[in-house]
């Protein structure tokens with residue numbers, strides 16, 4: 001191929017990705033140009049964000065049908081022992097990467113000690129989460145949501161424990177003595193739907209011929225969602241431009257933030273970079289004997305969308321589309337990636353650990369080894385429990401803070417830079433899920449080929465049998 005042709009094919013292959021990166025840059029330029037010292041009202045920001053909002057809404061509409069159909073069709077078309085092995089591999093990978101992320105975050109924050117520079121930071125109780133909840137209730141809610149009692153309801157709401165102070169409560173009353181009740185809210189119960197999808201996939205696979213129509217239905221639904229994704233994806237350059245621009249218009253108090261939260265910001269960012277390009281690369285190399293940088297390059301579209309939307313759920317359709325275009329076996333990607341987008345959030349886990357220890361440093365609280373162990377366990381749980389939506393990690397942070405006796409309102413100390421960190425940690429979250437599909441595919445290649453060969457043989461035998469009967 002001539003140099004010119006090669007250049008042309010390279011440009012056309014990467015056109016969308018370059019346009020989306022351009023979209024982020026255009027958003028930054030547009031945001032700062034419009035801002036220009038002016039304070040924009042919420043309504044004005046809403047107008048600027050409108051095109052981006054439409055793009056997000058389109059992506060979000062695909063999530064529910066895509067998650068369920070992908071998981072059922074992927075697991076249903078594998079035999080039980082193979083899907084069991086693939087499932088185990090993904091869970092081992094997700095658990096390992098999350099634990100590595102938490103440990104890395106803790107090492108960085110305890111050596112850099114950004115909290116010693118957090119002078120003048122004040123918690124703003126008016127911006128603190130209104131819901132008061134204990135760590136144990138949060139964990140129990142997570143487990144309850146794995147088993148939704150009503151699937152239709154799970155599509156729109158999840159279970160939450162509510163604690164209300166009794167009439168005679170004082171400031172000293174512990175949350176454990178509050179009145180307890182339950183409610184449903186907070187958006188889709190993705191975890192419950194993922195678990196249901198896994199069970200349904202296993203069942204359909206076991207049913208054989210009888211389950212075939214149902215499997216065909218989910219296969220077709222997942223293909224249809226991917227076709228729509230292929231259309232929506234072309235809107236990403238415009239969508240991210242306006243999402244990023246609106247976010248920049250919303251920034252307040254930049255100068256003071258750089259002083260007190262700058263080092264904290266850099267600690268999280270350094271952790272995310274080291275985890276994304278260091279730890280994940282080493283794990284990728286150990287599992288596949290290949291360097292991941294080519295794969296990461298091909299995933300740029302996914303990473304830019306994650307950065308632009310700050311939501312791993314909204315990025316899911318694009319991640320699956322990217323896996324298809326990279327030639328990853330769809331039985332693996334549609335199984336591994338939706339599960340990862342729901343429970344595996346390395347960037348969030350790292351950030352939760354850094355943020356909790358940073359706040360303890362600001363408050364001059366000395367943490368013992370058992371506090372650090374407590375933080376690492378709750379940071380992992382908080383990352384599993386966080387939804388794949390913007391700033392979900394900030395909400396589940398309360399649980400990590402409570403383990404070291406810090407009040408809920410202290411999450412507001414890091415609020416000012418959270419919007420930007422959220423975008424970086426979402427990028428790492430999504431990158432880790434996509435790498436998981438490639439690793440698990442490489443590790444399961446032999447078994448998948450065997451399964452295909454056995455299936456081919458069975459089909460050939462059946463055909464030969466039918467011909468014999470016809471003769």
Ligand code: ASP
Nearest residue numbers: 311312388389391392393
């Ligand atoms: N925005 C993140 C995600 O969607 C979650 C978080 O850390 O807030 O992956």
